[in-house]
Amino acid sequence: MKRSKKLSVLGIFLIAAAIFSFLVFYLLVMISNQGYKYIDPDTLELVQTEPIPEGSPVVIIETSMGEIRAVLYPEYAPQTVAAFTALAEQTNYDASYLFDIKNGIYFAGGSTDTIGTPIQENRIPQELHQNLWPFRGALCAMNTAKDTSFFKRLFKTEAYYTDSRFLILDTIPDFQDEAFITQFQEASGNEALANAFLSLGGVPNFSQQITVFGQTYAGFSVIDQICAAELQSETASGYTPPKEEMQILSVRLSSYSQEDEALNELS
Numbered sequence: 001m002k003r004s005k006k007l008s009v010l011g012i013f014l015i016a017a018a019i020f021s022f023l024v025f026y027l028l029v030m031i032s033n034q035g036y037k038y039i040d041p042d043t044l045e046l047v048q049t050e051p052i053p054e055g056s057p058v059v060i061i062e063t064s065m066g067e068i069r070a071v072l073y074p075e076y077a078p079q080t081v082a083a084f085t086a087l088a089e090q091t092n093y094d095a096s097y098l099f100d101i102k103n104g105i106y107f108a109g110g111s112t113d114t115i116g117t118p119i120q121e122n123r124i125p126q127e128l129h130q131n132l133w134p135f136r137g138a139l140c141a142m143n144t145a146k147d148t149s150f151f152k153r154l155f156k157t158e159a160y161y162t163d164s165r166f167l168i169l170d171t172i173p174d175f176q177d178e179a180f181i182t183q184f185q186e187a188s189g190n191e192a193l194a195n196a197f198l199s200l201g202g203v204p205n206f207s208q209q210i211t212v213f214g215q216t217y218a219g220f221s222v223i224d225q226i227c228a229a230e231l232q233s234e235t236a237s238g239y240t241p242p243k244e245e246m247q248i249l250s251v252r253l254s255s256y257s258q259e260d261e262a263l264n265e266l267s
Contacts, residue, residue, distance in 0.1 A: 039130045039190065039193075041189075041190050044130055044190065046193065046196050047073065047076075047131050047132070047215075048132065048133065048196075048215040049196050049200070052071050052264065053256065055255050056072070056255065056256040057081075057253065058070065058217075058260060059072060059139075059251060060251070061109075062248070062249045062252070063248055063249060064245075065222050065226050065246060066219060066221070066225070067218070067219050067222065068216055068218070068222050069216065069260065071214060071217060071256060072084075072213060072214045073215075076129040076131055076213070077132070077141075078127070079125060080127050081214075083120075084164075084166065084213065087110075087120060087164055088252070089253065091250070092120065093110060093119065093250070094249065095247060095248070095249065096109060096110055096111055096119060096247065097113060097247055098226065098246040098247065099113070100116060102227070104170055104172065104227055105170055105203055106167045106168060106203065107167070107168055107227055108142060108166070108167050109165065109248050110142075110164050114245060115235065116239050118144070118165050120164040121164075123145060123161040123162075123163065124141065124161060125160075125161060126160035126161060126210075126211050127141075127213070130208075132212035132213070133207060133212065134202050134204065135197065135201065135202035136201035137168065137200070137215055137220060138168070138169045138212045138216070139166060139168055139212070140166060140167040140169060140210050141165075141166055141167075141213060142163070142165040145160070145161040146159060146160045147159040168223055169202055170203075170223055170224060171203065172202075172203055172205075175197070181198060184197070185198075217264045217265060217267075218265055226242075226246065229243070230243045
């Protein structure tokens with residue numbers, strides 16, 4: 001009887017030790033896989049708020065509602081920018097559609113039709129960088145797929161992918177609320193970043209969750225107009241298209257010049 005009791009205690013001890021070892025292992029894996037999300041305040045550069053160097057790559061998006069100009073960041077999102085510019089050079093975005101609008105938040109474009117079919121179903125790895133944030137006017141790649149499993153979710157090793165579709169962000173209305181502003185400042189871990197959001201607006205919930213690969217510098221009124229459009233009911237895919245059809249007429253590549261500086265609404 002005593003021997004059985006000793007074995008029972010040993011069994012409980014071994015189970016407890018196994019659970020503890022697993023938790024330690026899980027914690028170490030979690031830490032090792034969080035590096036890409038770590039924001040170093042000493043090296044953080046809010047490039048979207050800085051002057052745009054002459055000659056920087058830019059994109060001119062002509063929509064049925066007006067023109068939007070954005071600077072591109074190939075140094076921070078090389079694969080995304082390369083895929084986007086290749087499609088633009090081949091005029092694949094011309095006569096494409098805006099297929100999803102979230103009022104006051106963003107609009108999505110780059111579809112061959114009004115239901116969101118991508119122009120190209122390529123799988124581009126999500127590219128996150130601490131220098132790029134979802135400010136108002138951010139040009140973002142749309143998250144469209146992920147490589148996941150039980151263990152990948154457990155150990156935070158899921159891989160996210162984008163395709164040819166993209167978003168342009170507007171701003172959440174909360175930045176007009178004084179109580180929210182106070183809470184946002186108190187909760188922020190970086191004063192400069194918090195002030196940038198308060199100055200520019202944006203969608204902070206998307207921070208380090210979505211690929212940012214460009215920043216609008218002209219055409220904010222067009223973004224506001226599109227994001228305020230009357231919408232259809234939500235589709236089976238979760239999209240809310242505009243009631244009146246909206247198109248991307250053309251996407252042209254250029255470089256930042258004195259003409260652009262005169263148009264720059266962020267200057």
